[in-house]
Amino acid sequence: xxxxxxxxxxxxxxxxxxxxxxxxxxxxxxxxxxxxxxxxxxxxxxxxxxxxxxxxxxxxxxxxxxxxxxxxxxxxxxxxxxxxxxxxxxxxxxxxxxxxxxxxxxxxxxxxxxxxxxxxxxxxxxxxxxxxxxxxxxxxxxxxxxxxxxxxxxxxxxxxxxxxxxxxxxxxxxxxxxxxxxxxxxxxxxxxxxxxxxxxxxxxxxxxxxxxxxxxxxxxxxxxxxxxxxxxxxxxxxxxxxxxxxxxxxxxxxxxxxxxxxxxxxxxxxxxxxxxxxxxxxxxxxxxxxxxxxxxxxxxxxxxxxxxxxx
Amino acid sequence: xxxxxxxxxxxxxxxxxxxxxxxxxxxxxxxxxxxxxxxxxxxxxxxxxxxxxxxxxxxxxxxxxxxxxxxxxxxxxxxxxxxxxxxxxxxxxxxxxxxxxxxxxxxxxxxxxxxxxxxxxxxxxxxxxxxxxxxxxxxxxxxxxxxxxxxxxxxxxxxxxxxxxxxxxxxxxxxxxxxxxxxxxxxxxxxxxxxxxxxxxxxxxxxxxxxxxxxxxxxxxxxxxxxxxxxxxxxxxxxxx
Ligand SMILES: Nc1ncnc2c1ncn2[C@@H]1O[C@H](COP(=O)(O)OP(=O)(O)OP(=O)(O)O)[C@@H](O)[C@H]1O
Ligand SMILES: [Mg+2]
Numbered sequence: 001x002x003x004x005x006x007x008x009x010x011x012x013x014x015x016x017x018x019x020x021x022x023x024x025x026x027x028x029x030x031x032x033x034x035x036x037x038x039x040x041x042x043x044x045x046x047x048x049x050x051x052x053x054x055x056x057x058x059x060x061x062x063x064x065x066x067x068x069x070x071x072x073x074x075x076x077x078x079x080x081x082x083x084x085x086x087x088x089x090x091x092x093x094x095x096x097x098x099x100x101x102x103x104x105x106x107x108x109x110x111x112x113x114x115x116x117x118x119x120x121x122x123x124x125x126x127x128x129x130x131x132x133x134x135x136x137x138x139x140x141x142x143x144x145x146x147x148x149x150x151x152x153x154x155x156x157x158x159x160x161x162x163x164x165x166x167x168x169x170x171x172x173x174x175x176x177x178x179x180x181x182x183x184x185x186x187x188x189x190x191x192x193x194x195x196x197x198x199x200x201x202x203x204x205x206x207x208x209x210x211x212x213x214x215x216x217x218x219x220x221x222x223x224x225x226x227x228x229x230x231x232x233x234x235x236x237x238x239x240x241x242x243x244x245x246x247x248x249x250x251x252x253x254x255x256x257x258x259x260x261x262x263x264x265x266x267x268x269x270x271x272x273x274x275x276x277x278x279x280x281x282x283x284x285x286x287x288x289x290x291x292x293x294x295x296x297x298x299x300x301x302x303x304x305x306x307x308x309x310x311x
Numbered sequence: 312x313x314x315x316x317x318x319x320x321x322x323x324x325x326x327x328x329x330x331x332x333x334x335x336x337x338x339x340x341x342x343x344x345x346x347x348x349x350x351x352x353x354x355x356x357x358x359x360x361x362x363x364x365x366x367x368x369x370x371x372x373x374x375x376x377x378x379x380x381x382x383x384x385x386x387x388x389x390x391x392x393x394x395x396x397x398x399x400x401x402x403x404x405x406x407x408x409x410x411x412x413x414x415x416x417x418x419x420x421x422x423x424x425x426x427x428x429x430x431x432x433x434x435x436x437x438x439x440x441x442x443x444x445x446x447x448x449x450x451x452x453x454x455x456x457x458x459x460x461x462x463x464x465x466x467x468x469x470x471x472x473x474x475x476x477x478x479x480x481x482x483x484x485x486x487x488x489x490x491x492x493x494x495x496x497x498x499x500x501x502x503x504x505x506x507x508x509x510x511x512x513x514x515x516x517x518x519x520x521x522x523x524x525x526x527x528x529x530x531x532x533x534x535x536x537x538x539x540x541x542x543x544x545x546x547x548x549x550x551x552x
Contacts, residue, residue, distance in 0.1 A: 050395040054551075076397040086388030088321060090328040102317040103396040147392070 002061075003028045003077075003155050003186050004049065009058035010210075011044055018044040020210030021058070026155070026188060026203075031177065033201030033218075034190045035297060037309050041210040042190045043083065046157050049188075050080050063154065076105065079153030083160050085144040089133040093124060093143050096132060097150050104151035118146040121183075122176055138169025145176060155186045162196065174199060192309055194297045204297065208305050225300030228253060231264040231272060234289035235280065238262065242283045246276050258308055265302055314398045318406025319413070322380065326414065336418055340368040341425050348430035358514045361432065363487040365422045366510045370452050371477050373415050377456030378469035381407065400548045408453055408541065415449045437516035440523050444516065444530070448509035451533035454540030455505070461547045480504040505533045 004026040011019040019041045026032040036042050047053040049060055051067045051074065060067045065074040087096050097115045106114055119125045122142040132140060141161060148156055158177070162170045177200055180187055191197055197204055198218060205215040214221060235242070238260055246264060247255045251272055253265040266272045269292045280287055293299065301309050326332065347360040384390035393403055423441070426432040455476070463469050481487065483500045484507030490497055501507045508529035515521045523530075 052391055052395055072397050072399060075395060078395065080392065080395050082388050082392065084388050086392040088325065088387070088389060090325060091321070095324075099317055099321050100392070100396070103314050103393060103398050105314070105397055107313075 001028050002026060003063050004188070005059070005061040006045070006049065007059040007061075009045065009048060009060065010056045011041075011048055011053060012056055017210055019048065019055075022207065022210060022212050023058075024205040024212050024215050026186060028154075028186055029184065030202040031181070031187045031189055031200050033197035033204040034188060034207060035192065035194065035197045035204055035301070035309070036207035037192055037307065040207045042207055043159055044210075045207070046080075046159050046188070046190060050078050050157060051075055076151075077154045079104075079148040079151065079156045081145050081148040081156065081158040081161055083163065085140040087132050087140065087143060087147060090131060092129050092131055093119065093135075093146075094128045096143065097146060100147045101150040104153075106151055114150055114152065118149045121149060121179070122146045123172065136169075138165050138172070141165060141169060141173060142176070145173065149185075153185065155188065156180065157188045159190045160192070161189075162191070162193070194301075194309060198297060206297070206301055206304065208301075208307070213304050214300065221297060221300055222295055225295045225297070225303055227267050228265050228295055228299055228303055229267070229269040230293040230295070230299040230302065231266055231269045231276070232289075232291040232293065233262045233264070233276065233280070233287055234260055235262060236260070236286040236288050237284070239283060239285065242280050242285050245279045245283065249275050249279070254302065254306060256302065256306075256308060263302065263308070265299060312402075314396075315402045315406040315409065318393070318398075318403065319410045322407065322410035323413070325380075325383075326376075326410075336372055336414070337421055340364060340418070340422050341429075343368070344422055344426050345430055348426070348432065352433060355514060355518050357432070358517050359487065359510075361426050362510050362513045362517070363481065365419060365426075366448070366486055366506045366513070367477055367481045368422070369415050369419050369449060370480060370506055371473055372418055373411055373449070373452045373456040374459065374473040374476050375469055376414065377407070377411050377453065378460045378463045378472070379466065380411070381457075381460040382463065382466065382469065394548075400545050404457065404541065404545050404548065407457055411456060412449055412453045415453065416445065419445050419449065434517050436520050440516045440521070440526065441513060443523060444509060444512045444526065447530050447533045447537070448505055451505040451537035451540075454537035454544070458540040458544040458547070461544055461551075477506075480506040481510075484510075486510040503536075505536060508533055 002025040007023050009019050009022045022045055034042050048055050051071050062074040062077050067074045094115055097118060098111055101111045101114055119128055122145050124139065124142055127139065132143065145161065162173050174196060177187060177189060189200055201218060203217050204221055205212045238257060243255050243257055243262060246252060249272060251266050251268045253267065256263040264272065264276065277287065298309055343364045344361055347364055350357045350360050381390065427434055459472055463472060479500060483497055484504035485501050486506050512526050512529045
């Protein structure tokens, strides 16, 4: 049973088509990844799903409730974790959580229990009385997650919760999300980090230019990209010549240049590698590093769009 | 109702956390009221000035704090988080409304009390009528403030609009000085400006001592204006996105 059904969603800002006919569905209980490069339309899609923006076309059903018609009922099922912490800085962690709990319809009996419960989930029990303005960036992010969880939503929507934080806080957040599996909650996890999505998610939708270009379980998607491997060669002196010669080698699907690196999508890295090496040396290039990646979502994305996820 | 109250309480705690703002809210108008108390009491000039200060500062406070408060929430991200909660737009708006109304009413009360008890204003009638007029006036201005807040995107815009509303409504509305032979424009402004209606009603209550029934026109006008603007604010919220 799908807890979220998105059909032919469209949203334009002026002439810019931020979401352009996106369709996907999220099943009850899974961690669903929405992966896409900057500007793909992920945040816009999520804003549409939680009723902050109105779609130009398409349908959004949350557990069967149409967000456009039964907004309050649909919103009741959702918790959000915005990209930037959305909290009252001069209030304590507890006061914030009490506020967000009340706003989301918890009564005073449920409130205390829920507050302590979510503080435990994000590991901030000992900072319950502390003012948010004194919290570190990572702690604010964690409390931001707690605020999204406070009313025990069926669907938690997380928009790039790990962008711009230190590795330790990042790991803490990833573990927290992973542990949400024990709470019977469905999670939509947006990111442009392939590793995070691969680590956390059961199913993934890949978004580009406002459209979902692929959707499936992690293994299905990896399977789709599995005929290909990604060969990364770091060069000291990159030239267009090298790239275009390598592009013509038999078995090379696509090539991309990224910084000083040449990325080659190929079905047979072992065979290509010596030929590529030869081409580079023959063109006066100097190789400083070579990597062969097993197929991952990054290589699938490259294959589908001809672009890198991050640049 | 509980949700509305939660918004009110957070708003008040937020305000109390900012002592400079409270100074602006109370300290400055009290100072002005004190200066006005040196005016001659005869001929209603003193009332005009003191009540003008009150009406003006209440307007200034409401427009700037409605705008500033909502802008701050937008910058904090809490505005969006409230909108995605299961709280209806009416309940959300009511929360902001009550908070701002309460704050402005406290301010007006403090100013009136300090006029009488600190600076010796010779008033001793019409308290009940005054409270009613103030309530309705603050209701209208709060509606206006929240309606405008929906359109304001920066602190600078808030300042500009607050200035415009206060200057046009108060000065041209003839709150501080009677305008002789007013032009049509000025007459129109005076006939819509809630500041003008409120200041005149308050002055009459304090000097002549009129009853509520003769203040029906200003009360109905201000009440209707507040109501329409409040509805407008909620409709704007529903249409957004
Ligand atoms: N409020 C807005 N007004 C105008 N354009 C917007 C607005 N919000 C988003 N856009 C545009 O819509 C497109 C999609 O933006 P969106 O924020 O949804 O992307 P994203 O996938 O979340 O990217 P990121 O990974 O950078 O967060 C972008 O081109 C962006 O510039
Ligand atoms: Mg985004």
